[in-house]
Amino acid sequence: MTDLSPLLDNDPVVATAGTDMLADSIEQQGSTVFRADWQPPHPDTAAALARLATDGRMAEANAAAVDRLLAVRPHLVDVRIARDVFAGMSERTLFHAGPPIEWERASGPMRGAIIGAMLYEGLASDPDDATARAARGEIELSPCHHHGAVGPMAGVTSPSMPVAVIEDGAGSGVSYSTLNEGLGKVLRYGAFAPEVIERLQWMDRVLGPVLGAALRSRGPVDLQSLIAQALQMGDDGHNRNRAVTSLFLREIGAALVEGADAPVDQRLEVFKFVDGNDHFMLNLVMAAGKLGSDAAAGVTASSLVTVMARNGTDFGVRLSGTGDEWFTAPAPPVAGLYLGAFTEEDASPDIGDSTITETVGLGGFAMAAAPAIVGFVGGTAAGAVRRTLAMYEITLAEHPSYQIPMLEFRGTPTGIDAGRVVRTGVLPQINTGVAGKVPGTGMVGAGLVEAPIECFVDGINALAASVNKS
Amino acid sequence: MTDLSPLLDNDPVVATAGTDMLADSIEQQGSTVFRADWQPPHPDTAAALARLATDGRMAEANAAAVDRLLAVRPHLVDVRIARDVFAGMSERTLFHAGPPIEWERASGPMRGAIIGAMLYEGLASDPDDATARAARGEIELSPCHHHGAVGPMAGVTSPSMPVAVIEDGAGSGVSYSTLNEGLGKVLRYGAFAPEVIERLQWMDRVLGPVLGAALRSRGPVDLQSLIAQALQMGDDGHNRNRAVTSLFLREIGAALVEGADAPVDQRLEVFKFVDGNDHFMLNLVMAAGKLGSDAAAGVTASSLVTVMARNGTDFGVRLSGTGDEWFTAPAPPVAGLYLGAFTEEDASPDIGDSTITETVGLGGFAMAAAPAIVGFVGGTAAGAVRRTLAMYEITLAEHPSYQIPMLEFRGTPTGIDAGRVVRTGVLPQINTGVAGKVPGTGMVGAGLVEAPIECFVDGINALAASVNKS
Numbered sequence: 001m002t003d004l005s006p007l008l009d010n011d012p013v014v015a016t017a018g019t020d021m022l023a024d025s026i027e028q029q030g031s032t033v034f035r036a037d038w039q040p041p042h043p044d045t046a047a048a049l050a051r052l053a054t055d056g057r058m059a060e061a062n063a064a065a066v067d068r069l070l071a072v073r074p075h076l077v078d079v080r081i082a083r084d085v086f087a088g089m090s091e092r093t094l095f096h097a098g099p100p101i102e103w104e105r106a107s108g109p110m111r112g113a114i115i116g117a118m119l120y121e122g123l124a125s126d127p128d129d130a131t132a133r134a135a136r137g138e139i140e141l142s143p144c145h146h147h148g149a150v151g152p153m154a155g156v157t158s159p160s161m162p163v164a165v166i167e168d169g170a171g172s173g174v175s176y177s178t179l180n181e182g183l184g185k186v187l188r189y190g191a192f193a194p195e196v197i198e199r200l201q202w203m204d205r206v207l208g209p210v211l212g213a214a215l216r217s218r219g220p221v222d223l224q225s226l227i228a229q230a231l232q233m234g235d236d237g238h239n240r241n242r243a244v245t246s247l248f249l250r251e252i253g254a255a256l257v258e259g260a261d262a263p264v265d266q267r268l269e270v271f272k273f274v275d276g277n278d279h280f281m282l283n284l285v286m287a288a289g290k291l292g293s294d295a296a297a298g299v300t301a302s303s304l305v306t307v308m309a310r311n312g313t314d315f316g317v318r319l320s321g322t323g324d325e326w327f328t329a330p331a332p333p334v335a336g337l338y339l340g341a342f343t344e345e346d347a348s349p350d351i352g353d354s355t356i357t358e359t360v361g362l363g364g365f366a367m368a369a370a371p372a373i374v375g376f377v378g379g380t381a382a383g384a385v386r387r388t389l390a391m392y393e394i395t396l397a398e399h400p401s402y403q404i405p406m407l408e409f410r411g412t413p414t415g416i417d418a419g420r421v422v423r424t425g426v427l428p429q430i431n432t433g434v435a436g437k438v439p440g441t442g443m444v445g446a447g448l449v450e451a452p453i454e455c456f457v458d459g460i461n462a463l464a465a466s467v468n469k470s
Numbered sequence: 471m472t473d474l475s476p477l478l479d480n481d482p483v484v485a486t487a488g489t490d491m492l493a494d495s496i497e498q499q500g501s502t503v504f505r506a507d508w509q510p511p512h513p514d515t516a517a518a519l520a521r522l523a524t525d526g527r528m529a530e531a532n533a534a535a536v537d538r539l540l541a542v543r544p545h546l547v548d549v550r551i552a553r554d555v556f557a558g559m560s561e562r563t564l565f566h567a568g569p570p571i572e573w574e575r576a577s578g579p580m581r582g583a584i585i586g587a588m589l590y591e592g593l594a595s596d597p598d599d600a601t602a603r604a605a606r607g608e609i610e611l612s613p614c615h616h617h618g619a620v621g622p623m624a625g626v627t628s629p630s631m632p633v634a635v636i637e638d639g640a641g642s643g644v645s646y647s648t649l650n651e652g653l654g655k656v657l658r659y660g661a662f663a664p665e666v667i668e669r670l671q672w673m674d675r676v677l678g679p680v681l682g683a684a685l686r687s688r689g690p691v692d693l694q695s696l697i698a699q700a701l702q703m704g705d706d707g708h709n710r711n712r713a714v715t716s717l718f719l720r721e722i723g724a725a726l727v728e729g730a731d732a733p734v735d736q737r738l739e740v741f742k743f744v745d746g747n748d749h750f751m752l753n754l755v756m757a758a759g760k761l762g763s764d765a766a767a768g769v770t771a772s773s774l775v776t777v778m779a780r781n782g783t784d785f786g787v788r789l790s791g792t793g794d795e796w797f798t799a800p801a802p803p804v805a806g807l808y809l810g811a812f813t814e815e816d817a818s819p820d821i822g823d824s825t826i827t828e829t830v831g832l833g834g835f836a837m838a839a840a841p842a843i844v845g846f847v848g849g850t851a852a853g854a855v856r857r858t859l860a861m862y863e864i865t866l867a868e869h870p871s872y873q874i875p876m877l878e879f880r881g882t883p884t885g886i887d888a889g890r891v892v893r894t895g896v897l898p899q900i901n902t903g904v905a906g907k908v909p910g911t912g913m914v915g916a917g918l919v920e921a922p923i924e925c926f927v928d929g930i931n932a933l934a935a936s937v938n939k940s
Contacts, residue, residue: 232842233704233713234875243703246716249723250745257726257738268727275720371875372702381876405704405841406851406876 007034008390008429009383042422044457048464049419052303057467058419061302065320066396066415069296069304069360073169074288075220079212081204083159085176086147090159092123095144097155097353098311099326102141103134107312107331109348112190112439113154114139119192120200121158127192127440145307145318148294149176150286150353153188153435154312161200162208166223166287173295177287179203179211182277184443189435190348191442202269210262210270214255221251223288226281227362228401231412236370237285238354238363239377239431239446242278244285249274286353289360296320296415301467303460304396305416308359308428308451312351312435317455319418321463329454334434336447337378346444348437355430355451361399361414364429364448365391369404369412377431377446387429387448388413394420394428418463421456478860478899479853512892514927518934519889522773527937528889531772535790536866536885539766539774539830543639544758545690549682551674553629555646556617560629562593565614567625567823568781569796572611573604577782577801579818582660582909583624584609589662590670591628597662597910615777615788618764619646620756620823623658623905624782631670632678636693636757643765647757649673649681652747654913659905660818661912672739680732680740684725691721693758696751697832698871701882706840707755708824708833709847709901709916712748714755719744756823759830766790766885771937773930774866775886778829778898778921782821782905787925789888791933799924804904806917807848816914818907825900825921831869831884834899834918835861839874839882847901847916857899857918858883864890864898888933891926 007015015034016023023033041049052058083089094117096110106114115130117123118139124130133139144151151157155178163176178188181199185191215221226247227235233243249271256267274280293306302320309316314328331349338344357363367373368388371381379387388404391413398411416428427450434445485504486493493503511519522528553559564587566580576584585600587593588609594600603609614621621627625648633646648658651669655661685691696717697705703713719741726737744750763776772790779786784798801819808814827833837843838858841851849857858874861883868881886898897920904915 229712233716234702242699243713243716246703246713246720250716250719253719253723253726253745254738254741256723257741258734264728268724271724271727275723374875375879381878405844408851409845 008386009379045422045460048461051464065296065299065302065304069292072292074223074291075169077220078165079208093140095157098309099316101311108437108439109190109435110312113156116187116192117156117158150290152354153352175287175290177283180283189442213261214252218255231369236366238357240370240373241281244281289356303419308355309353310350319459327455327458329452334447334449338445342444348435361412366412393426418456478856479849515892515930518931521934535766535769535772535774539762542762544693544761545639547690548635549678563610565627568779569786571781578907578909579660579905580782583626586657586662587626587628620760622824623822645757645760647753650753659913683731684722688725701839706836708827710840710843711751714751759826773889778825779823780820789929797925797928799922804917804919808915812914818905831882836882863896888926
């Protein structure tokens with residue numbers, strides 16, 4: 001199908017679909033026409049959609065699933081060490097972003113992050129040694145999403161890393177994420193230079209313990225409240241997290257001033273580290289999203305998208321009604337703004353679990369709340385609004401807490417219905433960072449990308465088959 | 471002239487001006503018409519405008535004045551005690567908001583704040599005693615604006631109060647403001663209950679010294695940078711200052727963690743006090759504005775508005791080319807949202823120096839950056855955008871640093887030209903808090919108001935007369 005996204009950032013033109021008569025006629029009159037080859041519904045899913053619509057079963061299942069997604073109350077309660085949190089995580093286990101992947105098919109930034117994590121864990125003596133060992137299968141790779149966790153970009157999570165613990169204040173769920181390292185040369189973008197490893201060591205020695213002590217001393221931080229406020233302060237929750245990071249510093253600042261069982265130099269380092277990184281809260285917003293998405297999983301016949309995630313090679317989607325099954329397609333390239341001398345030639349395809357934000361009504365779905373983000377990911381403020389408006393076409397609810405002031409406080413479009421995606425051809429809009437394709441490079445830019453339709457087509461067909469069986 | 475502001479918050483209708491033929495015809499066809507009695511230019515100023523336009527003298531003067539306004543770089547450098555800062559401030563001097571006023575004509579909230587300040591300074595034993603002494607002329611009243619200072623609402627500044635010191639990083643100017651007390655029952659809204667006086671005492675005993683020490687230890691805080699960032703985070707700089715307050719806490723947080731020559735309990739109190747008051751930065755944004763407005767003052771033939779300020783009785787305006795002269799009109803009532811059981815019956819007319827924000831391209835002029843503000847002051851997000859767009863009609867520049875993301879990063883409309891106000895009839899849009907009219911009440915609401923045209927008419931006529939003489 002045609003990529004419709006250029007329509008969002010440019011001035012209105014006539015767009016046509018179907019037979020060419022209209023387009024031909026307009027062009028003969030000297031006007032510009034955008035010809036889309038869209039047709040509703042996606043031809044490969046017509047039969048499946050018809051079957052799923054029978055008796056209103058899918059609609060009922062979707063209402064139940066999105067209610068579950070909206071009912072969670074993510075509270076940040078602690079920071080612990082990965083090996084103490086994840087049952088069965090061996091010393092040679094590394095979690096990673098996206099659907100399952102093996103070293104052989106892993107992208108450059110994923111390989112770079114695996115190398116870095118091996119150096120950090122003492123599992124290899126140098127990058128070449130790490131590469132050889134990984135290629136020999138010495139490392140056990142497993143998706144973060146299989147363990148209630150999420151990780152941005154490569155998402156590599158190793159046993160010694162501190163992880164944030166998010167509990168459901170309104171239920172029994174729990175989710176996890178690593179802590180954010182900042183931008184530039186960082187592990188999650190595939191960098192593994194000594195400075196990267198040293199920063200990771202400081203994070204497990206100082207950042208994790210001091211933050212954990214501050215949280216235990218002050219009590220849980222209500223992430224939903226912070227995110228809701230941040231959307232009224234120009235954040236989208238994915239690539240613009242300056243407001244929520246500021247609000248988080250306000251939440252923990254008193255504990256850092258007071259003591260929180262840590263020496264003053266460490267508290268000072270932690271304050272400055274968080275203050276120096278406006279993306280600090282990304283990982284925690286992601287984990288908050290994972291809590292909702294896990295709560296919505298497992299509703300028979302529901303076409304709600306519970307997971308969109310990429311490993312740099314594959315883009316993967318899970319639906320509520322199809323359980324643990326992944327529906328994958330090649331990870332697409334990202335159109336965006338590049339840092340310094342980098343160009344799209346240097347870019348790895350789309351990567352990271354951070355699309356959990358779009359999955360729960362944030363990120364690309366909330367860009368109307370965050371017009372300033374276009375300075376980071378490209379596009380125009382008007383286009384940011386149009387992206388959000390388009391997402392109402394494929395979502396099941398408007399988030400009651402996450403409101404967009406510029407849309408007169410309308411709730412963000414939340415809960416992607418894979419059925420509507422294939423029926424309308426409107427694809428989930430994602431904003432994202434871009435990693436260098438050569439292992440070790442780090443960040444090269446940021447931009448905009450759409451989820452590939454194939455994942456949703458396969459998901460809907462599998463869902464229809466599962467309903468037929470049951 | 472007709473109040474045009476309802477046009478901003480409602481759906482488009484046909485608005486007519488001039489002869490009635492068009493309006494009559496449209497109404498006969500069943501459509502709604504908004505009849506405005508506007509006519510360009512304001513009839514009392516036509517001759518003056520013609521004289522000022524001669525030889526392009528006013529245009530040249532305005533360009534010079536607005537350049538000066540835009541050239542300042544406000545840096546918050548210290549917190550000191552008022553009596554040590556203001557030359558010739560006696561123990562019985564109280565500064566106040568707006569143009570000059572005497573006790574006899576003072577509004578309820580102004581009287582309430584004077585009573586409170588007298589109790590705080592030990593100049594009276596109780597409210598009745600304060601009232602009697604003030605009525606006998608024992609207190610010397612003087613506008614903040616006459617001393618390089620600004621104060622929100624009643625703006626009462628007494629000798630023992632801590633004041634923020636703002637210096638021009640690009641010049642030699644300096645400006646001052648009191649520190650913000652929070653919302654509700656506070657002195658600036660005319661409250662004088664014991665809790666109000668106790669808070670003021672804590673502010674001079676703890677808040678001022680700790681903040682001053684933190685500033686001296688870390689160095690100046692670049693207010694222009696913070697305000698610029700805050701406009702990209704949903705602040706307008708007048709009634710929405712949550713982002714800039716968050717960013718300020720990030721600026722001083724490390725000093726509060728580290729020590730800053732103060733005991734930990736006091737540093738903790740200061741952190742929590744600022745964190746608990748999203749309006750904390752209002753006073754400092756105002757002082758930053760005062761620095762620019764003072765820099766722009768005194769340009770012969772310039773119709774740039776350097777001051778808009780209200781004392782609850784009079785609304786006063788100063789122009790660059792007319793020096794220290796005030797042009798006043800009755801302070802208008804405010805249309806807005808009221809707290810609890812309060813209604814417009816309880817409201818004092820417009821009051822405060824906080825209109826310095828509108829004078830320098832913030833507040834009502836920057837509402838397109840702050841759509842969430844409508845939850846506090848009323849109106850719609852679309853109306854907030856229209857208010858900003860209307861202000862480009864009467865301003866001399868677009869601020870190079872204060873940008874509005876939703877308008878594709880267009881600079882805020884900055885530097886009101888009194889000539890354009892009288893020529894177009896477009897009035898400066900102000901958002902503001904509302905004080906109770908009975909002394910001692912405190913805050914009763916917040917809302918929107920327009921500056922009265924008479925101030926600008928008188929100003930332009932005086933400016934024309936001054937040019938004629940020179």
